[in-house]
Amino acid sequence: MLKIKHLKKSYENFSLDCSLEVKKGHVTGLIGQNGAGKSTTFKAILGLISFDSGTINILGKSLQDFTAKDKQDLGVVLSDSGFSGYLTINDIIPIIDNLYQNFDKSFFIEQVKKFQLPRNKRIKDFSTGMKAKVKVLVAVSHNAKLLILDEPTAGLDVIARDELLEMLRDFIEKDEERSILISSHISSDLETLCDDLYMIHQGKVIMHEDTDVLLSDYALLKVDEEEYSKLDRQYILRTKKESYGYSCLTNQKQYYAENYPQMAIEKGNIDEVITMMIRGVE
Ligand SMILES: Nc1ncnc2c1ncn2[C@@H]1O[C@H](COP(=O)(O)OP(=O)(O)OP(=O)(O)O)[C@@H](O)[C@H]1O
Numbered sequence: 001m002l003k004i005k006h007l008k009k010s011y012e013n014f015s016l017d018c019s020l021e022v023k024k025g026h027v028t029g030l031i032g033q034n035g036a037g038k039s040t041t042f043k044a045i046l047g048l049i050s051f052d053s054g055t056i057n058i059l060g061k062s063l064q065d066f067t068a069k070d071k072q073d074l075g076v077v078l079s080d081s082g083f084s085g086y087l088t089i090n091d092i093i094p095i096i097d098n099l100y101q102n103f104d105k106s107f108f109i110e111q112v113k114k115f116q117l118p119r120n121k122r123i124k125d126f127s128t129g130m131k132a133k134v135k136v137l138v139a140v141s142h143n144a145k146l147l148i149l150d151e152p153t154a155g156l157d158v159i160a161r162d163e164l165l166e167m168l169r170d171f172i173e174k175d176e177e178r179s180i181l182i183s184s185h186i187s188s189d190l191e192t193l194c195d196d197l198y199m200i201h202q203g204k205v206i207m208h209e210d211t212d213v214l215l216s217d218y219a220l221l222k223v224d225e226e227e228y229s230k231l232d233r234q235y236i237l238r239t240k241k242e243s244y245g246y247s248c249l250t251n252q253k254q255y256y257a258e259n260y261p262q263m264a265i266e267k268g269n270i271d272e273v274i275t276m277m278i279r280g281v282e
Pocket residue numbers: 011012013014032033034035036037038039040041185
């Protein structure tokens with residue numbers, strides 16, 4: 001669906017080198033802190049910025065050969081995209097209808113009703129959550145093959161986030177060939193939605209893992225100095241000094257549970273794994 005190889009882009013104090021793949025039928029998450037390079041990657045994929053080197057293959061075509069017609073198959077949400085706030089939902093319906101051959105107007109209207117979005121109010125007067133829903137609704141309403149969503153849940157409360165994630169789950173469940181690339185810095189959003197996760201830090205992908213594996217096999221070992229000195233470190237990815245000794249991130253929880261039955265082993269959540277990957281030492 002989407003394959004990026006060594007996409008490189010340099011700004012004055014930042015350089016991106018990103019490789020990632022979104023497989024058919026998969027929801028892939030890109031997770032990273034502010035300024036990690038998520039939006040730069042998304043903009044390059046969409047041809048909105050030039051890049052220095054690397055290749056982007058999207059829906060079976062090289063980005064250079066990807067035409068405006070091919071873009072009909074993409075559903076996109078970017079933080080600074082959207083319709084003019086002076087328009088209402090009733091105003092944008094004919095616009096979307098014009099833009100997308102496969103726009104499913106009745107589905108869109110049905111969803112507008114479901115989410116109780118007012119059809120005659122200017123979008124600029126919508127709440128943040130309502131604006132976000134409109135953007136995602138547009139992306140999922142024209143039978144796209146691939147959604148490219150840059151932080152669609154940014155600034156939303158828990159309920160609005162949940163509703164939005166449900167919209168995305170419905171989208172993917174309707175057709176097993178559909179795929180999504182989604183970024184967020186809220187790991188819990190991605191944890192429940194994504195099949196696999198890429199973690200990006202200072203422009204580089206520092207980890208790629210299936211979400212299931214991340215949740216089942218990754219763990220934090222909390223060890224004192226003595227335990228640490230005896231620890232087999234072959235499956236330790238990162239180590240961080242703590243007041244009690246060391247916190248060690250492993251991707252082989254079972255191995256340590258079996259070989260060190262007395263050891264304090266905590267099932268790390270995704271935020272803890274991210275923190276360790278960024279702040280721990282190899
Ligand atoms: N047009 C530009 N000119 C100069 N630097 C830029 C430009 N666009 C982005 N950058 C820099 O590139 C880096 C990555 O920015 P990017 O927007 O990709 O991060 P991000 O991961 O999307 O962060 P956020 O979560 O805050 O949106 C930042 O240091 C940013 O300042």
